[in-house]
Each structure stands twice: as C-alpha cells, then as structure tokens.
Amino acid sequence: MSENPITPDEVLATALVARDRWDYALVASLCHPISVAEFFRNYAAMYDVPSLSEYLAEHPGVSLDAARATLELWEDRLKEDRARLARAIPGVTAYSELIALPAEEFLRRYLEGNDPRYEIVDLLRTRGRRIPDSLLGPEPGLYYEIVSRTELEGGRVRVDYREVRVVPD
Numbered sequence: 001m002s003e004n005p006i007t008p009d010e011v012l013a014t015a016l017v018a019r020d021r022w023d024y025a026l027v028a029s030l031c032h033p034i035s036v037a038e039f040f041r042n043y044a045a046m047y048d049v050p051s052l053s054e055y056l057a058e059h060p061g062v063s064l065d066a067a068r069a070t071l072e073l074w075e076d077r078l079k080e081d082r083a084r085l086a087r088a089i090p091g092v093t094a095y096s097e098l099i100a101l102p103a104e105e106f107l108r109r110y111l112e113g114n115d116p117r118y119e120i121v122d123l124l125r126t127r128g129r130r131i132p133d134s135l136l137g138p139e140p141g142l143y144y145e146i147v148s149r150t151e152l153e154g155g156r157v158r159v160d161y162r163e164v165r166v167v168p169d
Contacts, residue, residue: 005030008157009146016161019111020138022121028107040103043110046085047078089113090122141166 005011011030018026028036050058055067062070086098089106090113098106112118117135124131143164150158 008149008159012146012159012161013144016144017138019115020142022112022115022117022136024108024111024115027111028104031104031107033104036107037103040101040106043085043106044099047081049074049078090118139165141168 005014015027015030018024018030049071052064052067052071055071056062056064059067082095086092086095089098089101090109092098092101092109101109115121121131121135143166144161145164146159146161148160150160152158
C-alpha cells in the first residue's frame with residue numbers, strides 16, 4: 001500500500017487495502033473533494049421538497065393556496081423517508097445530524113455502513129466484544145489485479161480490477 005498514492009493504480013490499490021482493513025477514513029480521503037461533496041449533496045437531497053417559487057414555476061396554473069397545501073403534504077410524507085435516510089448512516093439518528101456532517105465524514109460512514117461486514121462488526125461493538133482480526137484485515141491469499149485502465153473526460157481515469165485468491169498448497 002503506497003503511503004502517498006500518485007497514479008490511479010496506486011490510489012485504487014491503496015483504497016482496496018484500506019477497505020479491507022476497515023480504514024474508511026483513508027478511503028474517503030483518497031476521493032476528490034468535489035466528487036465527495038456532490039455525492040453527499042445528492043444523497044442528502046434525495047427527499048427534498050421544491051420551494052414554493054420552484055413549484056409555482058413548474059405548475060403555472062396552480063393557485064398559491066393549492067401549491068402551499070401540496071408542499072405541506074409532501075413535507076409531511078417525506079419526513080419519515082428523510083429520517084430513514086439519516087438512520088442508514090452509522091452514528092446518525094436524525095436528518096438534521098446527517099446534513100450537519102462534513103462531506104468526507106459522511107462518505108466514511110456511508111462506506112462503513114455499506115460494508116457487508118458492518119452488521120457483524122456493529123453487533124460485536126455494541127456488545128463490547130472484541131472484533132476478530134479476521135474481520136478487519138485482508139483475507140489471507142487475496143490480492144487485487146489491475147485488469148484495465150480507461151481515460152475518461154476531464155482527466156479522470158477508470159481502473160478496473162479483479163480479486164485473485166491464492167489457495168495454499
């Protein structure tokens with residue numbers, strides 16, 4: 001794992017090893033801040049209600065009272081969806097807490113919560129039990145092989161990889 005990854009291959013390799021070690025702070029720090037901020041905005045805005053002026057601009061024949069009533073109804077119906085969205089992020093219990101997170105911290109928690117090992121690790125932590133090294137480290141005999149690189153617009157690069165498992169003899 002490179003300490004200061006430079007090439008796209010090094011960034012990917014560093015991120016994969018960090019993920020295996022449950023170091024989502026490092027994974028999040030490797031991501032471009034603008035991309036992280038955009039991902040966070042899109043996630044948090046999933047259940048946004050348009051403003052009154054936006055709604056009226058999109059629905060010119062609707063009266064002001066009808067528009068207000070519609071937006072209030074949407075707001076009431078989406079309140080629980082926002083709460084559920086917030087609770088899907090580890091350590092967050094309310095939507096207001098979610099939108100108060102810095103974008104990189106949101107990404108760290110989002111990645112952690114979407115790790116297939118999360119439920120087991122969270123249960124062990126909740127019960128005050130030790131988390132086995134086998135859950136927080138790379139799987140023995142597993143390594144990652146870069147299979148292709150594709151130049152994209154804006155100086156971006158897509159790096160594809162595959163998992164290779166070496167079975168001991």
